Structure formats: C-alpha cells, structure tokens
Amino acid sequence: ARVDSKVMALLMHWEGTAPWAPPYVWPPYGSEDNFRKFADQLHQDGHLLGVYCSGIAWTNESLLEDYNRKQQFEEEHLAEVMCASPEGELRSIICNGAQRYGYDMCPTNEFVEQVVVQEVSHMLDSGCDYIQFFDQILGGLSCFCYSDKHGHPPVPGKWQNEAMIALYEKLQKLIDESGKKVLIGCEAAAAEPFIPDLLFNDMRFNINFFAGNPIPLYQYVYHEYINNFMGNQNPTRKCIDYEKSPDNLLWRTAYSFIAGDMLTVVLRDAGEINWDWGSHWTESKPNQDDILDLIHHLNAWRTGEAKPYLCFGRMEKPYELKTEAPVDIELLDRGRLKGAKLTNPPLLTSRWQSQEGKQAQMIVNYTTQAQKCSVRVDHLQETTVTVVETADGKQRAVYKVDATGEFSLRIEPLSAIMLQL
Numbered sequence: 038a039r040v041d042s043k044v045m046a047l048l049m050h051w052e053g054t055a056p057w058a059p060p061y062v063w064p065p066y067g068s069e070d071n072f073r074k075f076a077d078q079l080h081q082d083g084h085l086l087g088v089y090c091s092g093i094a095w096t097n098e099s100l101l102e103d104y105n106r107k108q109q110f111e112e113e114h115l116a117e118v119m120c121a122s123p124e125g126e127l128r129s130i131i132c133n134g135a136q137r138y139g140y141d142m143c144p145t146n147e148f149v150e151q152v153v154v155q156e157v158s159h160m161l162d163s164g165c166d167y168i169q170f171f172d173q174i175l176g177g178l179s180c181f182c183y184s185d186k187h188g189h190p191p192v193p194g195k196w197q198n199e200a201m202i203a204l205y206e207k208l209q210k211l212i213d214e215s216g217k218k219v220l221i222g223c224e225a226a227a228a229e230p231f232i233p234d235l236l237f238n239d240m241r242f243n244i245n246f247f248a249g250n251p252i253p254l255y256q257y258v259y260h261e262y263i264n265n266f267m268g269n270q271n272p273t274r275k276c277i278d279y280e281k282s283p284d285n286l287l288w289r290t291a292y293s294f295i296a297g298d299m300l301t302v303v304l305r306d307a308g309e310i311n312w313d314w315g316s317h318w319t320e321s322k323p324n325q326d327d328i329l330d331l332i333h334h335l336n337a338w339r340t341g342e343a344k345p346y347l348c349f350g351r352m353e354k355p356y357e358l359k360t361e362a363p364v365d366i367e368l369l370d371r372g373r374l375k376g377a378k379l380t381n382p383p384l385l386t387s388r389w390q391s392q393e394g395k396q397a398q399m400i401v402n403y404t405t406q407a408q409k410c411s412v413r414v415d416h417l418q419e420t421t422v423t424v425v426e427t428a429d430g431k432q433r434a435v436y437k438v439d440a441t442g443e444f445s446l447r448i449e450p451l452s453a454i455m456l457q458l
Contacts, residue, residue, distance in 0.1 A: 039329040042336045045085035045167060047301075049269065049314065052090075055102035057136040059091035059173075060152045063159040076164030087167035088160060089269075092174045092224075093149055094131055095119060096139040118146035120182035130180060131173045141180040144200040145187045150207055157208055161215045169239060170208075171223035177201060177231040177238075198230045205234035224268075226255045232263050240265035240298050243289065243313075246276035246368070250379050253296035253352070253387070260297045261351040261392075267293040267301035270313035276374060279312055279321060281367040284404065286312060286323045287331055287451070288366060288381060291403035294335045294453070295387040297347050302328070327405060331451040335401065337428035338453055346389035346397050355388040355398055356456075357413040359443075364404065383408045384448060388458075397425075398456040402448040412456065415442040425455040 051072075052062040065072040076086045095115065098105035110116070119140040122128045129140045142149045153170070160168050171177050179201055185191040189200070205221065212219050220237045225244070227235035245251040256265075270289065277285050290300055305311040305318040310328055312320075339347050366379040388398040402408045414422065417438045424446065426432040436444040448454055 040332045040336060042332070042340070043084060045087050046079060047087040047089065047167070047169070047269075049089045051088055055096070055099035055104040055137075057091045057101070057132060057173075058096040058099045058104055059094045060142070060149075060156060061096075061106075062088075062090055062156055065163070069163060073163050080164065085166040086164060087169065088165055089172055090156070090168065090170040091172050092131070092170070093142045093144060093153065093179065094129060094137075094139055094173060095142050096137045098138045100135070100137055115148070116140075117186065118142055118148045120180050121184035121186075123183045125184070128180075141182075143182040143184065143187050143189075144179045144204055145182075145189050145196065150204055153204060154207060154211060157211060157221075161212065161217060161219060165219060167220050167222065167237060169222040169224070171221070171235070172239070173224060175223070175225040176228035177205075177223040177235050178228055201231065202234065205231065209234060226259075226265060227263065229259070232259065236263055238263075238265045239268035240293070240296075241268040241270070242292070242296075243268075243270050243273045243276070246273065246379065247373065250381065251292070253292075256296045256298070257352045261349065264297070264299065264348060266299040269301065269303055271315050273313040274316045276368055277379075278367040278369050279316075282365070283321075283324065284327075284364075285366050286310075286328055287403040287405075288364065288385075290328065290331055290335070291385045291401040294339070294347075295385045295399055295401055297350070297352065297387070297389075299339070300332055300336060302332070327451060331403060334428070334452045338399070338455065341428035342425055342430040343397065343399060343428070343455055345391040345393065345395070347399070350389035350391050353388045353390055353396070355386045356458075358382065358384055358386050358400065359411045359413065360384050361409060384410050396458045398458065399453055400446070400448060400456070401453040402450060405450050407447055407449055409445065409447050411443045411445045413441075413443050414438060414458070417458075418442045423457040425457060428453075 050056045051065050053064045053066045054061050079086050097107050119127045120143045127140045179197050181193040183191050189196040208221055222238040223235050224239050226240050227238050242251040302310045303314050360382040363380050364383050368374040368377045383404050384400055384402055386400045390396050420438050421435045424434045438444045
C-alpha cells in the first residue's frame with residue numbers, strides 16, 4: 038500500500054533441502070502445501086511469486102544444514118558429469134567451502150538437463166511466476182570445463198553457449214506446455230547470447246563498488262531488448278559504511294530507476310526494509326519512510342508517463358545537468374576500499390527514446406532536500422521545454438531555454454520529473 042505498486046515476493050532460503058545446495062531444492066521449506074497456499078494468497082491479492090535458486094552446481098555436503106548427497110554421488114557415478122580442470126581434476130569455483138562442498142556440473146550431460154527440468158517442473162506446478170534458477174553462474178554461462186569425456190572440446194568455447202541455450206530452450210518448452218507465463222533468470226545481467234532466454238535478471242550493479250562507481254553501460258546497449266531488476270544488493274554491506282552514509286539506499290534505488298531497472302527492497306524481520314541481503318537484522322536499518330516515499334514516487338513513473346521509456350525504450354546520452362554540491366558515499370575503512378568513497382551528483386538523470394521515436398529525460402532527486410539544477414540543451418536555444426512534474430502527466434510546466442542553451446529547475450526531495458523534448 039505504501040508504494041502503491043504490484044509486488045513480487047522473491048524468496049531466498051526457501052529450499053527444503055538446504056540453502057544454496059544445488060541442484061536439488063524441492064520440496065520447499067515448510068511443505069508443498071504451505072508453499073502453494075502462499076502462492077495462491079499472493080495471486081489472489083494481485084501479486085506475484087518468485088524464487089531464487091543456486092544454478093547448476095552439485096552439492097555433496099551443505100555447510101549450513103545437515104544435508105549431503107555423497108552416497109548418491111558415488112552410486113550414480115556423478116563424478117563423470119562434473120566440470121574438470123585441465124589436469125582432469127573435479128573443480129568448483131562458486132561458493133565451495135563457504136556454503137557447501139561440491140562441484141560444478143557440465144551442461145553437456147543429460148543428467149544436468151533432467152535434474153533442472155525436474156526441479157523447475159515442481160516450481161511451475163506450485164505457482165511460481167519467476168524462477169531465478171541460474172544464480173551463481175553470472176550472466177547465465179556455465180563454468181569452464183576441460184574434460185575430454187563429455188563430448189565437447191576439452192577447452193572452454195562456444196560449445197558452452199550452445200549447451201546452455203539448449204537447456205534454456207528446454208525450459209521454455211516446458212513453460213509453454215504448462216500454459217503459464219513464467220520467466221527464467223540468472224544472477225547479474227544475461228550475457229548477450231542468452232538474452233532471448235533470460236528475460237529478467239538480478240542486475241547486481243553493486244558488485245562494482247569494489248572497483249569504483251558503476252555506470253549503466255549494459256542498459257545503454259541492451260535495455261530495449263531486456264528488463265532487469267535491482268537485485269538483492271549483496272554484497273553492498275562489505276563496501277559501504279552504512280553509519281556514515283545512511284542515505285546510500287536512496288542513491289542505489291534512484292540509480293536503478295534511471296537505468297531502467299525494476300526496484301527491489303530486501304525485507305528483514307517484521308517486514309521492515311533492510312540495507313541489502315546479508316545485513317544482520319540486529320543492525321541499524323534505513324529510514325523506512327524515506328525509502329518508501331522514494332519508491333512510491335519512482336514506480337508511479339515507471340507504470341505511468343515514463344513507461345514507454347523506462348520499460349521499452351532505448352537509452353540515449355543524457356543532456357548535461359549542472360548540479361549543486363555532490364553527495365559522497367563513504368566506503369568501509371578497510372582493505373582495498375580504505376580511504377575511498379563514491380561521489381555522485383545529488384540528481385541522477387537518463388535520457389530515453391521510445392519505440393515510437395519520442396524522447397524524454399528523467400531527473401531524480403534521491404536526497405531529502407530540494408535540489409536545483411540547470412539543464413543544457415545546446416540545440417534548443419531560445420525555445421521551450423515541457424517538464425512533466427507528476428507521474429500521471431496532469432501537472433506540467435513550460436521552461437524557457439535561454440541564449441546559452443540552458444534552463445533552470447528545482448526538484449523536490451525524493452521525487453522525479455520528466456523532460457519532454
């Protein structure tokens with residue numbers, strides 16, 4: 038109700054086997070019956086249900102729960118379907134030793150397809166609308182395999198793309214035959230070969246905080262073909278100092294919005310919004326009213342006047358904004374982050390072209406104070422620009438562009454406007 042939006046509840050740690058214990062997840066924690074009741078109630082209220090999974094790795098033993106598959110691994114000779122190193126040794130590069138002991142499965146083996154189809158079939162039957170099955174293989178590509186026993190060349194290559202596309206097409210056929218509208222996704226943005234198959238993904242731009250300030254390059258190239266969502270924001274807690282920069286979640290949310298991604302919140306105890314996935318529930322929390330107000334305003338744009346641009350548009354280079362004092366996001370004072378910070382303008386902006394050829398530029402004030410700026414549009418000297426002030430399009434203002442090609446604006450806290458050009 039606070040965000041005035043349809044919601045998809047995207048569950049983590051829902052697996053009845055063990056958290057992050059691929060490839061098996063079924064039955065769900067708490068029983069299939071309770072899971073189905075939850076899905077039915079969400080749908081009855083007009084909402085959607087999604088689940089996180091953990092990709093096509095193999096778990097021999099969970100380090101989080103009393104769970105192991107060692108006996109099955111030995112009896113079914115599953116070492117034969119695992120990714121191998123150049124020396125022929127079994128290998129795993131994702132979360133091994135942290136959450137589980139196991140290996141990565143090579144997608145050229147029939148066993149992998151059978152297990153994935155089996156698990157996804159259960160989710161379809163139980164009412165899931167979105168299945169982020171391919172977590173922990175970023176971009177949707179399988180791990181490298183050098184085995185000479187799987188029928189593929191014993192080096193990484195295009196066979197990996199072909200094997201994964203075949204798996205994705207098998208899942209799409211399964212979904213089509215079910216008669217349901219369900220999307221499959223992966224962690225991070227889908228690599229280009231997989232865009233037709235992975236249409237909604239966990240765009241975890243915050244992983245880049247270890248290197249610097251992220252920019253929406255992926256959306257600039259691909260947004261007209263694919264939409265993604267803000268993601269669970271892991272591992273932001275390992276980068277940003279929440280105590281020194283309590284408004285960082287507002288900035289991250291605005292960044293996702295101007296990049297054209299759907300907005301995400303991570304819930305802690307009692308339904309309160311947390312900083313990210315992985316932050317302890319006993320720690321401080323974001324200002325609840327501020328983040329809810331910002332999402333309320335931004336998502337109204339995404340479903341309202343800005344929908345042709347933010348959902349289906351092509352990103353263009355924005356017209357220049359001149360803003361006031363920048364905002365610093367303080368990083369943790371440790372390791373390679375020591376002494377670093379992320380510096381951003383108080384207003385974020387992006388320009389879009391709709392499929393009909395119309396253009397618009399969004400400007401977001403993610404701060405809790407009103408902000409002033411000037412917009413530079415050199416080719417529009419001595420003319421006017423229409424500023425849409427509300428997401429329903431009912432409040433508009435006309436601004437005069439001066440001889441220098443600029444005009445000035447004032448934008449209210451935690452809100453956005455749209456320039457129609």
